[in-house]
Amino acid sequence: MPDLPAESSCAAQTPDRLTWDIFCRVIDNYGDLGVCLRLARDLAGRGAQVRLWSDDLSPLSWMQPTPVEGLACLPWADSARAAPGDVVVETFGCDLPEAFIAAMAARAVKPAWINLEYLSAESYVERSHGLKSPQFSGPGAGLEKRFFYPGFNERTGGLLREPGLIEAIDGHDGAAWLADRGWAPAAGERVLSLFAYPHAPLASFLEALGPGWLLLLCPGAPQQELPPLLRTGQRAIALPHVSQAAYDRLLWSCDLNLVRGEDSFVRAQWAGRPMLWQIYFQDDGAHGPKLEAFLARSMAEAPAPLRAHWHALSLAWNGLVPWHSQAALALRDLTTAAPHARAWRAELAALPDLTARLQAFAGLSGGA
Ligand code: TRH
Numbered sequence: 001m002p003d004l005p006a007e008s009s010c011a012a013q014t015p016d017r018l019t020w021d022i023f024c025r026v027i028d029n030y031g032d033l034g035v036c037l038r039l040a041r042d043l044a045g046r047g048a049q050v051r052l053w054s055d056d057l058s059p060l061s062w063m064q065p066t067p068v069e070g071l072a073c074l075p076w077a078d079s080a081r082a083a084p085g086d087v088v089v090e091t092f093g094c095d096l097p098e099a100f101i102a103a104m105a106a107r108a109v110k111p112a113w114i115n116l117e118y119l120s121a122e123s124y125v126e127r128s129h130g131l132k133s134p135q136f137s138g139p140g141a142g143l144e145k146r147f148f149y150p151g152f153n154e155r156t157g158g159l160l161r162e163p164g165l166i167e168a169i170d171g172h173d174g175a176a177w178l179a180d181r182g183w184a185p186a187a188g189e190r191v192l193s194l195f196a197y198p199h200a201p202l203a204s205f206l207e208a209l210g211p212g213w214l215l216l217l218c219p220g221a222p223q224q225e226l227p228p229l230l231r232t233g234q235r236a237i238a239l240p241h242v243s244q245a246a247y248d249r250l251l252w253s254c255d256l257n258l259v260r261g262e263d264s265f266v267r268a269q270w271a272g273r274p275m276l277w278q279i280y281f282q283d284d285g286a287h288g289p290k291l292e293a294f295l296a297r298s299m300a301e302a303p304a305p306l307r308a309h310w311h312a313l314s315l316a317w318n319g320l321v322p323w324h325s326q327a328a329l330a331l332r333d334l335t336t337a338a339p340h341a342r343a344w345r346a347e348l349a350a351l352p353d354l355t356a357r358l359q360a361f362a363g364l365s366g367g368a
Contacts, residue, residue, distance in 0.1 A: 019085030174253030
């Protein structure tokens, strides 16, 4: 993509014609880049011109192996020589390069500067969404940064959901898709995907799961740790890294999805199948209340026994309580978990999606 015109006007354009710069620093794993790629691709799909700047583009070789029209993925360092677009998205407090901030401040019409934060169901999100941070000093003096918080209700920035997603999921033939890849379950077998961090309590999980399962293991420590722990009537296949599009289809094809971090967690909710979330561990323990807030929100309308069992299972899967019999009960019978997952998805799908809200937020045309 050629350099964007330095003087293009934010106010004069409709939101879907804005030019966007998204900045991403990879802290660890794949989630930060995964979220940024989803957003960038969704914006490009809606007609925006997007540049995704990252200090590590290497996971894109499998996450997004084919080019996307309207999207350029570029090394972070090259941004020093670029003219800023109409909207600049600083993701997860990644601190923009000073030279780029100075170029933003030098524009006749200042870009919209938005900090996209991590997703949480905690109540601080509603209080913080849309807050402003005027810049009084430094290279960005005169600019205003605004905070955009994803979330699970209309008082937040919502969740990424590209147009047509639910229809694509409902039209997906999971059995055929798995069979095409050699990952089909045998007759009578159920199938789950597992994407997990190294500290997952795999042995307890397998014992609780019982027989009759095919486990599709995404790349990561469980590919080595889990196979020796398999019990009678369980088998596993180690998967390679696949594209985000294929990973989505994997989630749509399974009876149960074990996901982690942020992006796979959101995508599993769209899949509308029972889902177990391994939250990103934080040394200060902040992940505990964050998990509790999500469970309270997502299980609020669930039948009481399911709510209790899934709560116990989720805490145990995350090592927040010892594994116990209630956790096992939740896994043995998914007959109430499955309709609840669909009901929760329907609740979320009734809300405006994150990209539409971000476009409105950036273009100042429709508020947050
Ligand atoms: O990789 P994650 O654990 O990511 C993160 C990071 O740790 C980050 O620092 C932290 O801030 C965040 O979690 C909360 O999990 P996540 O978010 O699910 O990201 C994985 C991405 O990789 C997601 O976009 C899906 C994608 N993916 C594929 O495209 N193909 C695959 O085969 C797999 C397994 C994942």
